[in-house]
Structures are given as C-alpha cells and as structure tokens.
Amino acid sequence: MKYEKDGRDIILYQQDFDLDETLDCGQAFRWQKDNTQKNVTYTGAYLNVPLNISQESEGVFRLKDTDEDTFKSVWYGYFDLETNYGEIKERLSKDRTMAKACEYAGGIRLLRQDGWEALCSFIISQNNNIPRIKGIIGRLCEHFKGFPPYEKLADLSLDDLAFLRAGFRAKYIIDAAKKLRGGEVDLERIKTAPIDRAQQELMKICGVGPKVAQCALLYGMHRVEAFPVDVWIKRVLQMWYPDGLPKCCRGIEGIAQQYLFHYIRTGVQSEK
C-alpha cells in the first residue's frame, strides 16, 4: 500500500483490489456505481463519512476530496488496507478450486463495516435479492439522512417503517434495534466472544438465524473465521466440498467464502 496527495484527492496504490469486485459483490449495499464516468466510480459512505472513489487503472485509485487524516482514520481501515490479500490468496490456492476462485475474483477485499449496519442489512437480505436489498437500505438511509443508529429505530412502529416496503423483515429490524438499545444483545461483547457463543447471542434477535448471524460477524465485526452459508455456498459445498472446506481455509473461512461466492455466482458459467 502506498498513497500520495493530489490536490484535494488521495491517490492510492493498492494491489489485490478491484472496485467492482469489492463494492458490488454482496457484502455492502450502499455503494452506488456512477456509470457516467469513464473510470469505474462509486459513491457511498462509511459511518456517514461520504466518499467518491474511482479506479484509474489496475491497482490505482482516486479518493475524491479526501484529506490525509480521513484517509488514515476511516478508509485505510474500511478497505482493510493493512491486510496482505496476496498472501491470503497464495495460501488458499493450495486447493485447486479455491485457486480458480481466487484468480477469478482476486480483487475482492473484505470490508471492515459497522456492526449494527451489517447486522441490520443482512436481516433485510433474507429471502431477498440484491437489487431490492439495496432499494430498502437506500430508502432507509434517505429517510434518516444516513444509516440510522438503532436508538432511532427502537421505538418505531411497523407503520412508521411502511415506507421501506421491507415486508415481513420490518418487525425483525425493530426487534434488533430494541434488543441492542436495551443491552440484551451487546455487539461490543459479541465482537470478541468465541464464534459459537457470538452466533448464539445474535440469534436472540427475532429474524436472525445462523446465516444472518455469520454475515454480521464476518462483515460487521471482521470475524474472518465466520462462514455464512446461503443458497449459493450450499451449491459450492455440494458440488466441490461435500466433506467441508479444505485445510488451507482454516481460520479464514469467511474470506474463502467471499471468493467462492463471487466465483459461483458469476464466474463458473463464463469460464472455459
């Protein structure tokens, strides 16, 4: 990782990083692609710090209107720039199928997102498709001028959230907000708890099962050993790993999962 200032912007040099693969691979739902630009460009926010980022060429990025402090205190962490994904891919590639997935989706980085936002987002994701998930979260953020903290949602009624058109998930969002505000579920404790215990705690929330819990842990608390199993990963396991993931994934199952998820969704048909 290297960076330099360019006027009001930061130019970032970072290998193993592709904007489309990282921001549009189903781990985050608030990044919007700007198709009017000649370079791949996304706008979005983390903790309501806005960002416009574009990829000028392979491994070269422009973070618009970003000062050095904000880069170091917000985006360096968010894009997980301290982690060497080249080493991770090398390790995972001891397995043949993983090697293909890593090569196909080698620009994915695991974003370090906010715990509550990830939890809430993946509650919304259940039995839903990605465009509609983005729609619901978009309406949520528009209405509350940014992603609402759970305190703002805890006392709302279903009618108050009708504008979301979130369907049966609205009551789950409210239950999660109530239990976090009341301290019945404590994300700070969950962050460092053993993974099984952490899942158990998250599942106290109505509408949070194993899949959503593992997503919250992986994307919202950077627990890279979390392994969300959705319909796509079920197919991966059935086809390629009926006896479980290979040894080289041990401890970083979540990162392996990211490569596999992207590979089976968009890569398998297109290769040959």
Place this chain on the structure above:
DNA sequence: TTCCAGGCGTATC
C-alpha cells in the same frame, strides 16, 4: 401466472 431472491419462525413428527 408462476417462480425466485445472500433465511427464518413455526408447526409437526
């Protein structure tokens, strides 16, 4: 019209 989407709660055995 029917099916499906990064699942989960409930009923039933």
Place this chain on the structure above:
DNA sequence: GATACGCATGGA
C-alpha cells in the same frame, strides 16, 4: 433434530 411451509415485495 429433521423436514415442510408461509412469509412481503418486486422483477423476470
């Protein structure tokens, strides 16, 4: 503990 079914909404 395993399995079947309904669930809000909207796009294909």
